[in-house]
Amino acid sequence: MGVEVYFANGVRNIVPYYHGRAAFAKGRWFKRTLLEVLVGEFSADSRDEYLEGIKNGKYRIIREGFPLPPEEVLTSPIRNSDVVETNSHKHEPPVKQWCDEEVDIPGKKVAGIDIVYEDENMLVLDKPNGIPIHPTGQFYQNTLTEILKTRNKEARPCYRLDKVTSGLLIMGKTKAIANEIQAKIRSRDMDKIYLARVSGKFPKSECLTRGIEDHLPTPFEDKSMITTADSATYTVELKKSFPAGLSVPKTAATSFYPLRYFPNHNQTLVACKPLTGRTHQIRIHLARMGFPIVNDPFYNVENSKYPYRSEFILDVEDWENCPLTADDLRKEFELFDEECDKAREKQQSEQKSLVCEECGSIQAETPPLKELELWLHAWKYSDSSQTFTYETKPPAWVNEVCLADG
Structure with a gap:
């Protein structure tokens, strides 16, 4: 799908576009109308909004290769082999702009992103911060893997880097190669x-x-x-209910090595070596030690929009083995929810939102650039035999003064 990209105020924007998805009807939908299915199984919109969506073609039934007229969709029960199609006007959030021109230079750059190494099996990039690796949530075209596809490069990430984290990203050009590299990392x-x-x-x-x-x-x-820091880590997912929203605590260990101290800022450049592969373990361990990443938007409590939840994760290292009872933990989880709702309401009240003339949805303003960058960079990867060794150049913030200061 071709999309229109433009740059403004330091971010990469995508002009809103229509995106369609199609899937065969599920067996439990048979003999029910599409409106009944949408109202009964999905809660994103009201019945009137779903009704309007069917009338204007947002939701369709494809039968024997042809779309049914809206009036027939409203009255005809879904049948076996029907295809249900949804068309939505997508408003993707912006990502941080990483270069002035997204140029391709064979062996050096793809879409303006530095190539660390490439052969017929692998693609190793220096991922910019502020961009997700693959489609997730509201992001689709504004993701690294989809941008690579527009450059005729199909590659699968071999591990996860957060949207705000930069650095070395090893990708396999086939599923088999990606699995091989992942096995090496897991070992x-x-x-x-x-x-x-x-x-x-x-x-x-x-x-x-x-x-x-x-x-x-x-x-x-x-x-x-x-x-070396050694403590269990876990995540909190408010989309899930308690206790599923608290992931199982897993042992995690990280070694740290100071490289430079900046007395004018009272900050330290630190090398970090994760000895296990847990989500956010570097960030959590640093914050628990009392040395959070300077601009960490969550685990540095001074920056967090959700300080109560952040402090809980830092203070309670293993929620399964702590003095809190199940009722205590449930109440804590409810407080996380309340804090999130208040933060969302505050953000909405402060934003200058625009209404899309095409679909009527709200378009939020661009987030501050500082929220799209984390001073955490994947720098080096190497195996024990030194046959699999890659390194990126250090980011600007390794120096005493950098562009993000202040």
Whole structure:
């Protein structure tokens, strides 16, 4: 699908477009009208909105290869082999603009993104921050994998990097290659080193000398400089109800090595080596140690829109083995929900929203650029035999003064 892209105020925007999805009708839908199915099984819109959607062609039934007229869709029960089609006017959120021109330079850049390595099996990129890797939530065309497809490059990410995180992204050009690389990562035969800029003077920073640049190419060589955090981590998903919304706590360990201390900012550049592969473990461990990533929008409580939930995750390392009872945890989860609702209401009241003339939906204004960047960068990946070794260039914020300061 071709989409129109434009840049403004430091973000990459996509002009709203129509997006269709089609699927064979489910057996339980047979002998029911499409309106009955939409009202009974989906709660996104009201009955009147679904009715209007059928009349204007947003929801259709394709029978024997031809769309039924809207009036027949309203009266004809769904049959076996019917195809239900939805067409929506998509408003994708913007992502951070990573370059002035999304140019392709064979072996060097694709869509303006730096290529670290490429052959017939693999594509290794230096992912910009502020862009999701693959379609999720409201994002579809404004994602890395979909942008690559417009460049005739099909590639599967071998691991996850958050939208706001930058750095090394290894992708397989086939499912088999991606699975092979993922197996290598799961076997813990892969060293991963991230860079993070944290608040405060990190442990062992006082041992750094003026020749700290010598540490940057090869951190973790001096064992006396390493600090290791070891605590269970988990996530909170408010889309799920309690207790499913609290993921199972899993053991996690991360080693840290200070690289530079910035006294003017009271911040430290730290190399991070996750010894396990848990979601957000670097961010959580740093925050629990009292050295959160400077601009972390969630685990740095000073920045968080949801400080109560953030503090709970930092204070309660393992909710399954803590003094709180099931009723206590349920009440905490309810407070997370209330906090989220209040934050959403506050954001909506502060936004200057525009109404789309095409579909009537609300278009929120562009988020601040600082919310699209995290000072966490996937820097190096290598296996034990050093036959599988990749490295990106360090981001601008490794220096004393960077563009994002202030």
